[in-house]
Amino acid sequence: METTKTGSNFAPLSRDAMHDLFGESAAPLADKPPLSINGLWESGAFGGGSVCNHQTTEDPNLTLTGTIDMSSPWVAAMAGNLWVKVLDDGVEIGRFRITEGTGFWEFDLPSPLSLGEHHLTVQLGDSPVSNAFDITEIPHVPVEVPDIAPTITHVVDAPNHDVGQDGATGNTRPLLIGNAAPGSWVTIMDGATVLGKVKAGLGGTWMFTDNDYRSALGDGPHHLAAVSDSGNASAAYDFNIDTTPPPIPAPEITYVVDGPNHDLNHGTTDNTRPLLIGTAAPSSWVTIMDGTTILGKVKAGPGGAWMFTDNDYRSALGDGTHHLSAVSDSGNVSAVYDFNVATTPVQQPTPQIDYVFDAQGYNLGQGGTTVDTHPRVMGHGAAPNSWVTIKDGEIELGKVQADSAGNWTLDTYAASLGDGPHHLVAVSADGNASAPFDINVHVIAAPVIDHAYGETGGVETAIGADGKTDDRHPRLEGSAEPNSWVTIRDGLVEIGRVQADDKGHWVLNSSDYKVDLSNGAHHLVAVSDSHTNSAPVDFTVDTTPPAEAPFFIGAQAGDDQIFLYNTDKTDETRLTFFGKGAEPGATVTIMEDGHVIGTAKASPTGAWMFAYDAAVTDGFHHFTAQVGDGPVSKPFDVAVATAEPHIITVYDSNIGGYYNHDGISTTDSTPRFTGEGPKGSVVTLIDVDSGKVLGTTTVNTQGLWSIEPSLGPGEHHLRVEADNGKVSSTDFDIRIESTPSASSQAEGHSLSDVLAAGEGDLFATDHGHDNAMLSVHDVEPTTEGMAVNGSNAPTHDVSTLNANLVLPHEQAHTHAVM
Structure with a gap:
């Protein structure tokens, strides 16, 4: 371990630490300080003993010790750069670095420690501070023990058995446990009677055992109190003693x-x-x-x-x-x-089968058919109170005891009846068998609930196992026997009944519900007419709007572990969003520019994650989240910029025309370059030869930019760079002439010359604004250039047969084609 007074750079949260932040099992980082103070030790000159919390010491040279939770997300977040700040009353007095993995640490406090009170804490980076350790540094004088009122915390009459306040016991010398000033004497009183004395330990705990009693306690109520030498008394601890043995029970x-x-x-x-x-x-x-x-x-x-x-x-x-x-x-x-x-065998009468009823109460009769695999079998003729065994051939279906008149009924089966014919007989205890009762069973396969869908905010989403919805009539889909009827039950309540189609598919729509599902847990099963049940589908209905909106923590861009925050920019088109603030198990709806793009399920901690499976286009995007009809989150804005910037035209103010290719010469030393780039990104125009930045601007929402640099005479090789890391694929060459060259002059074609041959195909539209829109058809250009002025940039390819020109009123008929 090493200590230092210098600062350090704390690493940002790693991806794993961020995963811990919203993971289902992790608690919020702010709730779990990674460090704790365990003790304070005096130097050898003062015996090397420990100083208890809230005590005084005369030693100015002290060592602080404690532990660090190496599994804490805060430790992972520091990425091995484990610098710890030591604070006294919130003011940093030193730092040390944990370099070992034992989890224990120690730190020598600055010496000498000043006289007075000290409130010591430690902190790892920006994590929550540890528990406090308070001491008072005093001159070298004896430490006085404060006089505080003692307490009785426990009265124990047997191992691990506490006699509660106003309780009762048969123990006449129960163990008493309490607290008092460290090292002080405590007198135990029963009303005005002294039971004995005991001394508190250094930690203030005392125990009054059976050997400390002057005499045993008698039967009846007792009012015990602990009294200090100065007369401070604890609250009374009342209980009753009853040594009378309980009555002996009758066998x-x-x-x-x-x-x-x-x-x-x-x-x-x-x-x-x-x-x-x-x-x-x-x-x-x-x-x-x-x-x-x-x-x-x-x-x-x-x-x-x-x-x-x-x-x-x-x-x-x-x-x-x-x-x-x-x-x-x-x-x-x-x-x-x-x-x-009865040791002499008695001939038992032969029981008889009288009726077989299905679950609907229908009497099947001999040779009847049912879908019930557990029909009720009723009969008579058995010996009073004897046992009757009902068999299907050699298979025992169940046993039942006859009543005093010899009547019997079988409702509980040891084995279900399968599909096909069955021959039921009733057999007495001595083997007498009834005539067979024949029935046929047609087993209908159990239905299945395949899917449950809840409509939240106008969007239908699947309700997962043990999920949550605010829809009181979720749509159910499943399968069953073709053309059979399926009853949907919520516990014992029938909520709807539908018929499967000829392929066995069935749907319970909102209009099919007989009852509204209430708020709370629901346990739905689909039941066939043969009383076979589907596996249950469990979910919770909660129509209470959430009090608060969910919120975004951030987003991961692509697979490179790049974490984005609100208003960040990226050249990745695949985004995964992370958020919190939803109710556990709730469905969070995510929207892009007001349009629903998907849903996510909140974890037990309210955290949620949504991986957008569509590529996000270039431009600004506003993402929001909502639970049900609750409040909408604050926007999470992301700018996506993937395109490569480039120059598309150069405006020459000397001739009032545009060039749409490089390799040109001009006398205009401040030509205006117009180009395309990633929407919202910042583009920079650079002179490749000198490395000089000629201008910087932001690409507008149409993906266009414009820079008007000042260029000196000579050749210039220009390049455009965007802040998304993209660079124009080719340089743009331009030459600045000090005097006009022949190639840079307009070819003498006025607008009327260009349009004369197509006069009949020229249409003008004046909208009363600054520009007029002219449409020219069937004009066959002879050059690659095109002269256009106004707010709109020219098209990329002017060799087509149609062209649109936007001209200011004051500049109409004055442009030349280059």
């Missing part, structure tokens, strides 16, 4: 099990020693009784559970009804558990 028989995983449930069994399971007071003995007969005893475990197994029986149970109870040693008796033992 209970919860299960009688006559086979693996089979609860007898007060039924009949042939097991003469069934397993009994129950509860009682922890570690207590339980006597099992059958009426007045003792069957045996068992001890409950530490948790109160007990099991009475076949080995615990004094004798087996005989055939007939039994009335079992569990009795504790204190005489508490459980409720009676009745069941029957």
Whole structure:
């Protein structure tokens, strides 16, 4: 590590750091200072000990220590140039540079440190400042401990169990924890009774343990307070002590099990020693009784559970009804558990299937057809309270218990019925089977919700999984069985019903909704008439306009990690925009010059990113963002300039005409050069030979520029450069003559000469302004030049058969063709 008093250049945010700024998992940089102060250490002359925050010291030679979060985006932003400023009351007193990657740092404060109070902080670049460390430098005198009122912060009666204010406990010596002045004595009071004393540590924390009590606390309410030696008392900590043990619970028989995983449930069994399971007071003995007969005893475990197994029986149970109870040693008796033992097999009656109903309540009848894969099966004729098994051939569909009259109903299936014929039978516990009940099942494939679209601000956008929309009637699209009906449900509420076309495609439009979707979360499924459901589509409806508009952070130009800010210029045509300020999950609509160009989904932090997939044309562009019908963001302006600048004409004021090619000679030492360039860019006219800048101007919104330099006699090779880095592909050569040359004179053709042959094809339009528009047709030029005056530049190629000329009134009929 090194320290210095000199300044340093702090690097701008890198692309990765900027990504952290709006990434879904990153917190805003401003919320997370990368540095923290951990302590302050005295020199060896004063023992080399630490100085606590808000304390005093007599040592003028101090060392400040702390840590740096090397994973902080601010550290990444500094790109290894980790200069740290040390501030005292906001004033920089020194700097040091972190060159190691351990995350720890130290800094020797300027010596000697002046007497008085010091408010120390550190700061990395322009990041938020660290936590403050306050000390007071005093002369070499003993440090006085301030007298502050102590506090009781915790009353603990068992490990990790805090007795809250006004709580209750059975512990008569609970642990007390609190704070006081460092090194001071604290007296613990219960009302006017002194319970004991304890000394606070150097950090001010004290603990009053069971050994510190003069006597145990008795049953009833207690009002504890901590009092300093000067009489400052804490707020009272009230709680109640109750050492009366809770009453012993009566035992209970919860299960009688006559086979693996089979609860007898007060039924009949042939097991003469069934397993009994129950509860009682922890570690207590339980006597099992059958009426007045003792069957045996068992001890409950530490948790109160007990099991009475076949080995615990004094004798087996005989055939007939039994009335079992569990009795504790204190005489508490459980409720009676009745069941029957029958070791002689009893012939069970044969159950019958009477009806099969589909989910619509339709009675199928023998040989009926349904789309329901779980139809309700009803019957009678079973033994009272016996179990009936319903089978489809050899496949068990489910089990159901008959009522006391032998009637039964199967609603819950262990397996669904597949497509095709089925032969249902009901089987008793001893294997008696009913006559088969035949039905056919035609399974309709489950429908699918493929897409959900919400209309936001007149633009329809897809609602992604767990997305958000302000549309109460989003359009749904999906697939189903051809020509089948599909019901759309939101939970248990039907919101619409549509029919698929002959290709199985269906659409639920806004007009098909039976109800409006309310604000909040929605869980939509598509249900077929055979009650097969689609996978759910979850999204949130939020019609509340956002209180604030989203905003742009900047844009990345092309693939070169060039980051643009508002009003910046670029020669890249591919832009990716970054912004924040949207509600989490909201759809952000991005517009260019008022026209929608796309949408983006906001992250959980409200950040959003939009990659414009179209090439941005040359010129000024105004981008805005909006969420729903909320406020529109401030414009984010970008100037795109990709074109190469060049000269297209030279105006010679001596002859009042234009040249549209180089290699000319003129006596006009201030010719006016007109050209084209990237809209909004700055172009510079340069004399190549001397390197002299002849003029600078800004290209207008039509892509034109004009510069009128002062040129000396002789040859000049001119070049045009634009601030987008583009340079004219060829030099423009011009010669300035001190006297007119023959080649530079007008060829003597007046405008009337040029137009005489085409007089019948000349049309003039006077709009009452400064210029008149003349259209000439069927004129066959004999030169490459063209004379035009006025505000409009001439066309590039004058060898066409048609030409438009814009002439000022006062200069009409005075121009010559060059």
